[in-house]
Amino acid sequence: MIRVLVQPDAIDVTAEFDLHDAGGHGASASFIGRVRGDDGLTELFLEHHPAMTGAGLAALAHAAADRWKLSALTLIHRVGAMAPGDTIVLVLASSAHRAEALAASEFLIDRLKTDVMLWKRETFGDGRVGWVEEREGDQARAERWSL
């Protein structure tokens, strides 16, 4: 029912949907985040603390499962080097009722931004390379969910 993965391989969205949907659910909400090619970005590299990222995602998934009645939950995060258009993160939450599926999906994606031990490095076509700075907005969105 709960599927949590941190993987350097490409995320196969269609296969993950099929796996998640096996059995059928009344309502499924999903979120897909992809690498944006803004400003000539050519590579996004995601570094992670393996033990902490794995534990963080698992804790997040169980927090969602405790808070909402979910029939299935999929949380997959890619790490390593990615190109524009690649899927970075896939969140899938299903429930008998739409409000639960929608809330769980939004909670997971908001908290992912701050709770997971990941650092982004951007490489641009003109040779610039730099680590992304923390964003204020992410913190504010994550803090809406007082658990």
Place this chain on the structure above:
Amino acid sequence: MIRVLVQPDAIDVTAEFDLHDAGGHGASASFIGRVRGDDGLTELFLEHHPAMTGAGLAALAHAAADRWKLSALTLIHRVGAMAPGDTIVLVLASSAHRAEALAASEFLIDRLKTDVMLWKRETFGDGRVGWVEEREGDQARAERWSL
């Protein structure tokens, strides 16, 4: 960019995701509603006022596109006779930023429940047939979005 359909045919979710994603988006939020087989339900029939349903969905899609910066929007509603597990509704909203995609998706699914001219008739295995009554909760959720 905006794709709105009301159709008696099965919704091909994978094909619709592919069509929607062509071009790639930073963030995509989706919602899938399916027929639940609760209490031995064998058929869900959705009757609609064709002109009003079409106009209602189009108005809803444009309201979302006016309110949030969306790079693509898909809104597909099935009508007619459906079996448990069949997809009734598919909402897909994409944007460069996750907050916009999530809000648009949630707005669309909440308002769909009240703004679209559809009536549900349920048939059960024991022979019971009945039209679904209006639900208070739907009205309350839809009214959160003052436009």
Place this chain on the structure above:
Amino acid sequence: MLEIAYFSWVRERMGVAGEAVEVPADVADVAALLAWLGARDERGALAFAEPHRIRAAIDGAMMGPDAPLSGAREVALFPPVTGG
């Protein structure tokens, strides 16, 4: 002539999806139309026994019970929608 379209259990009780009717001159608004249909025959009595449960749209726009029928081409009569 006025086109009337019925949906959901209103359609089932009326036995038809719609009809073209000649309404009396004194049937001037939606409420009067519901009362007239309810008094016209048995199926109308069955469908419109509780007019507060009926919603109306005139030419595709939702209207209240005091909406005038003058100029209307189609009046749709149905219970509250049950969604999406």
Place this chain on the structure above:
Amino acid sequence: MLEIAYFSWVRERMGVAGEAVEVPADVADVAALLAWLGARDERGALAFAEPHRIRAAIDGAMMGPDAPLSGAREVALFPPVTGG
């Protein structure tokens, strides 16, 4: 011996992903560790010039600057995470 793991630009400035170090007895908490690493060599001076920009985890749990090092197996040092 204490395992120290570096991430993101801290790792880049230190030139290694981690190292096992023998810390002096008076280096008792995270803040003292950052100061000691910053004073130890040039790469440390580069990585830990602004200690307020550094976050720490001890054995997988986020800790503040006054967290004691006693009993720690691994200390991870890194900038604030940049998400998901």
